[in-house]
Amino acid sequence: xxxxxxxxxxxxxxxxxxxxxxxxxxxxxxxxxxxxxxxxxxxxxxxxxxxxxxxxxxxxxxxxxxxxxxxxxxxxxxxxxxxxxxxxxxxxxxxxxxxxxxxxxxxxxxxxxxxxxxxxxxxxxxxxxxxxxxxxxxxxxxxxxxxxxxxxxxxxxxxxxxxxxxxxxxxxxxxxxxxxxxxxxxxxxxxxxxxxxxxxxxxxxxxxxxxxxxxxxxxx
Numbered sequence: 001x002x003x004x005x006x007x008x009x010x011x012x013x014x015x016x017x018x019x020x021x022x023x024x025x026x027x028x029x030x031x032x033x034x035x036x037x038x039x040x041x042x043x044x045x046x047x048x049x050x051x052x053x054x055x056x057x058x059x060x061x062x063x064x065x066x067x068x069x070x071x072x073x074x075x076x077x078x079x080x081x082x083x084x085x086x087x088x089x090x091x092x093x094x095x096x097x098x099x100x101x102x103x104x105x106x107x108x109x110x111x112x113x114x115x116x117x118x119x120x121x122x123x124x125x126x127x128x129x130x131x132x133x134x135x136x137x138x139x140x141x142x143x144x145x146x147x148x149x150x151x152x153x154x155x156x157x158x159x160x161x162x163x164x165x166x167x168x169x170x171x172x173x174x175x176x177x178x179x180x181x182x183x184x185x186x187x188x189x190x191x192x193x194x195x196x197x198x199x200x201x202x203x204x205x206x207x208x209x210x211x212x213x214x215x216x217x218x219x220x
Contacts, residue, residue: 009126011094028042031201076114097114115176118176142155142158
């Protein structure tokens with residue numbers, strides 16, 4: 001029997017880059033989480049959940065208000081502790097702390113210092129996958145999204161997405177976590193997931209690190 005599959009993947013990127021579709025495929029990908037003879041629960045989490053307000057598309061861990069920053073940091077600490085307590089699980093995250101930094105910077109607010117979070121995620125084996133697309137392909141991606149979107153107004157102007165993509169690039173490339181930049185312009189979610197699986201296999205990202213921090217051993 002080989003090493004247990006317990007990858008830890010954070011999908012980041014601006015809108016229309018197929019992050020969520022890829023996350024669902026990864027969560028059932030036999031090379032990432034193992035073959036499944038039947039469907040069962042597996043964690044797929046996100047900082048994009050707008051859980052701070054009781055309205056659709058409200059505030060949450062990404063777009064918190066200035067007076068909610070301490071609440072957001074406490075939430076990130078809670079996620080980090082949960083990951084440490086359950087280190088031998090596959091965790092697939094659709095947007096996380098880089099998305100928070102992107103939003104807060106673009107809102108001209110202080111850039112939250114989340115180096116402490118990365119210092120806890122890295123020993124557990126977390127990795128970034130930055131999903132990007134060529135600027136000329138956003139138009140077609142928008143047309144496809146509008147057929148299913150419950151909030152189509154957010155896609156009226158594509159310019160901010162293209163500019164935001166460059167900020168994602170800068171922040172991910174300066175991250176302490178290993179990262180892969182994946183151009184999804186011509187890729188469906190299944191092919192994109194295959195490319196991610198290739199990268200994880202080639203770089204040892206499918207199993208837990210040999211040495212885990214004390215908190216991940218139930219001592220924290």
